[in-house]
Amino acid sequence: MAFFQPDRYFSSLACVSIQHDLLRAGLYNVLLDVDNTVRSRATDDVPMPVIMWLARAKDAGIRICLVSNNWHANVFSFAQALDMPIVAKACKPLPFAYGAAMRKLDATKADTVAIGDQLTTDVIGAHLAGIPAWLVMPLCDVDVKSTTFMRGFERALIGARQPEGASITMEEGQAR
């Protein structure tokens, strides 16, 4: 794995195939970022294709733990509403939260993948923890200030790399 590059890059969580990308690859545990991966920073909403994806993943036996740098109370109520465990105040890219999340799921490095929208937190943090990291495009352009600052740097690292699923809509993606 290239340390500063995601192992895979998708246009959205809904474009990750639960059957092909996760189950067939033996990846049964997903450590999932919250803001702009699952929930839009602009509206606080979870897009319907993402809601559907989460439901299908659960039905397929995929275990998910949210891993978020967010420290506000609403991230805990959000996890509760989704009925998912969470490690918040994660301090990504420090790797410790990934270890804590894997312990919550009884997961191993061999059957786990991290998915998030930020290279400098989600991807590097997962790689420091020794697990693969998949990057998704952020759900919207709204970010907290510290994130906005890092986006330019992240764009430079990604360069011309194109996300998988860019040519299909989120609705098509959810059917995969």
Ligand SMILES: [Mg+2]
């Ligand atoms: Mg995020």
